[in-house]
Amino acid sequence: MKSDIILAGVGGQGILSIAASIGMAALENNLEVKQAEVHGMSQRGGAVQSNMRISSRSIASDLIPRGEADLIISVEPMESLRYLPWLSGQGWLITNINPFINIPDYPDLDSLKETIKDVPNHLFLDADAIASDLGSKKVSNMVVLGAATPYIDIPYKSFEDGIRKIFGRKGEEIVRLNLEALRIGRDLAEADGN
Amino acid sequence: MLLGDEAIARGALDAGMSGIYAYPGTPSTEITEYVQSLGLKDRVHSEWSANEKTAMESALGMSYAGKRSMVCMKHVGLNVAADPFMNSAITGVNGGMVIAVADDPSMHSSQNEQDSRYFGKFAMIPVLEPSNQQEAYDMTYEAFDLSERYSIPVMIRITTRLAHSRSGVERRDIKPQNKLKTPENPTQFILLPGMARKSYKKLVEIQPDLERESADSPFNSLEGGEDTSLGIIVAGLAYNYLLESFEEFKVPHPVLKISQYPLPVKLIADLYSRSDEILVIEEGYPLIEESLNGVLGREKKIHGRLDGTLPRVGELNPDIVRQAFGAAGYEGLKVPGLVRDRPPALCKGCSHSDVYYALNQAMAAYGNGRVFSDIGCYTLGALPPYNAIDTCVDMGASITMAKGAADAGLIPSVCVIGDSTFIHSGMTGLLDAVRENSPITVIISDNSTTAMTGGQESHAEGRLESICIGLGVPADHIRMLNPLKKHQADNVRILEEEVAHKGISVVIAERDCVHRLRKKRQQKKSNSNT
Incomplete structure (x- = not known):
């Protein structure tokens, strides 16, 4: 199996927790993983991405070549589009629809939605609303990850195990919240696929 | 899964390193942070240094004492440490010494994209350049042996992409630390001309051996x-x-x-x-x-x-x-036209932004082109909506460039420098300005941390005022201000007074970095819960 994933968002939005959860799930299945992150200046509210490569064979480049990503997972709608040149023809774009507006010329949200709809395989969801209903806006990134899990060839249970490992030290309640967020995201994606 | 940076740290620890020295700098910061995260305080020194030069010298001192040491920096940090770096190749080492330098091609978080391999060649020392996380570990592990075999410092050169990419790493046996042991040759570390000429000759003489090492190396x-x-x-x-x-x-x-x-x-x-x-x-x-x-x-x-x-x-x-290799350019999907740039920006509630709003108002009467700045989060004051600064060159250059401009007649000249950068390379420049009572105002925008690299402790904490007094800044021209919107009128007045002063003045604008404050509050909360 091979899964090349671009994670997108704005510095501070928590894409690295998504990356860590996927990484943990991949390792549990004895897969090779490479995960390039952005540290430094861009973390101050700038556009950030992480290139995540998972494979049952060895991986050379830390960076995904253009046109070869199987998935773009984004926690912000405009950021989801920034990496389109990396998405393969069959690839999926999965994004939270809540904009993070910290620039004066942020585009109109309806136009953004229309543009996302032009991507052949896309799914957008209101992860913030779902997370708020669960009681913590912080878990919206796990809703997005949940919606992406059907498109990554790793058993769903491994994602749950990964989350338990990563959030375990923060307490049972945090683990439960994140697992619930993951489940709802997953269900939404499966409903969308049917 | 380890970052390339972390793999270097792990390799050094497993090779029996006794101490790591560094000043934070993207993309090298995580090497030292990894060591700090393990809580080995009793066994491995890992406190931050004031700058890369003090770090390099401390690492050399640890090597002098027979122990294995590492010093880490970003590429431009090696410029700061160039003096001890070049000379450490002449003295050679006693305990193994490894210099880890992280270059930043494409300047993701830097002022240039200089290539540290040239520095390695310049100093005539071996340079190891890993291609992945496993090699970063293996090469660091072996670099200490190479260093001790030829009594020479060894450089590990990585770039941003490896520094900040994770993968699995297999570890080797853990070696014990070296015992304390001063150099056998009592003049090895004395670079008086007569002795230095001999040492330099020896460095030149071992070059064919180093080349043979390269030819036989499993890494080539x-x-x-x-x-x-x-x-x-x-x-x-x-x-x-x-x-x-x-x-x-x-x-x-x-x-x-x-x-x-x-x-x-x-x-x-x-x-x-x-x-x-x-x-x-x-x-x-x-x-x-x-x-x-x-x-x-x-x-x-x-x-x-x-x-x-x-x-x-x-x-x-x-x-x-x-x-x-002749592949055609990519012709798939394009970035839609409505996607806008999203450059980094000062955080909501950042103290630097209040400093800039006040400064812009205080400087309005003098026109543009008089504010010299430095390296840190506050460099983002160059961008809208602030447009508050006119320079950013290298660590500490704000004070000395403002002084030079004032010497040329650009009066008043003002500079903005962070607390950590002031400690790194600002203090000596301030002394130059004090000695000549230069008509400049030094604004130390003090958020009590090294924020841009992730909030490392700043040596400046609680010391800025006494350092300025110690350097000879007149006490009545060291002014404190609280960079909050509600104090803006007071802050503008203080800045106006000091900018108008025809001599050296320092304004310390102190308020915690918002991230640091949040961390402090979380710690307090978890402490009170237990």
Whole structure:
């Protein structure tokens, strides 16, 4: 199996927790993983991405070549589009629809939605609303990850195990919240696929 | 899963390192942070240093005492540490000493993209350039042995992409730390001319040995490949992009992978003799390509960054390298036109922004072009909506450039520097200005942390005022202000008074970084819960 994933968002939005959860799930299945992150200046509210490569064979480049990503997972709608040149023809774009507006010329949200709809395989969801209903806006990134899990060839249970490992030290309640967020995201994606 | 940076730290620890010295700088910061995260305080020194020069010297001191030491920095940090760096090659080491330098091609978080391999060549020391996380671990582990074998510091050179990419790493046996032991030769570390000439001669004499080490190194390999119409020399991380350019990673041409310097001349000559043309793929400057070309060029064509086969500037990636092998440019999806740039910005509630709003108002009467600044989060004051600063050159340059401009007659000149940068390289410049009572105002925007690199402790904490008094700034021209919107009128007045003063003045604007404050509150909360 091979899964090349671009994670997108704005510095501070928590894409690295998504990356860590996927990484943990991949390792549990004895897969090779490479995960390039952005540290430094861009973390101050700038556009950030992480290139995540998972494979049952060895991986050379830390960076995904253009046109070869199987998935773009984004926690912000405009950021989801920034990496389109990396998405393969069959690839999926999965994004939270809540904009993070910290620039004066942020585009109109309806136009953004229309543009996302032009991507052949896309799914957008209101992860913030779902997370708020669960009681913590912080878990919206796990809703997005949940919606992406059907498109990554790793058993769903491994994602749950990964989350338990990563959030375990923060307490049972945090683990439960994140697992619930993951489940709802997953269900939404499966409903969308049917 | 370890970052490349973390793999270096792990390799050093497993090789028996007794201490690590560094000043934070992207993309090198996580090497030291990893060691700090393990809580080895009793066994391994890992406190931050004031700057890269003090770090390098402390590491050399630890090596003098017989222990294995490491010093880490970003590429431009090596400029700061250049003096002890160059001389440590002459003194040599006692305990093994490894210098880890992280370059930043494409300048993701830097002022330039200088290539530290040149510094390694300049100092005539071995340089190791890993291509992946496992090699970062293995090379660091072995670098200490190499260092002790030839009594010479060894450089590990990585770039941003490896520094900040994770993968699995297999560890080796953990070695015990060295025992305390001063150098056998009592004059080894005395660089008086007579002794330095001998030491330098020895450094020159071991160069053929270092080259032989490179030729025999398992990190350098010349692999077959039947299509000799092209021979490929590939260095460090670029090796991955080369593999990525061919199905099943099968490169049809002979490939010389170089990860240890000085250059393995024998292997290069071997590749050259059996290939019609040569392509050099290296991350950074065209160091190898230039060496091959020499001054007069060669009979056979050498391709690389100099002849345009690869771009002369910027970071490599799999697409660029594929195009060097004739792949067509990518013609898939494009970035939609409505996507806007999203540059980094000062955080909501950041104290620097209140400093800039007040400063802009205080300086309005004098017009633009008088505010010198420095390296840190506050450099973002160059962007809208602030547009508050006119320079950003190197650590500490704000104070000294403001002084030079005032010397030239640009009065008043003002500078903005952070607390950590002030400690790193600002204090000595302030002393210059104090001695001449230069008509400049030094604003220390003190958020009590090294914020840009993730909030490391600042040596300045609680000391800024006493340092300024100690350096001789008149006490009545050291002013404190509280950078909050509600105090803006007071802050503008204080700044106006000091900018108008015809001598040296310092304004300390102190308020915690918002991230640091949040961390402090969380800690307080968790402490009160337990």
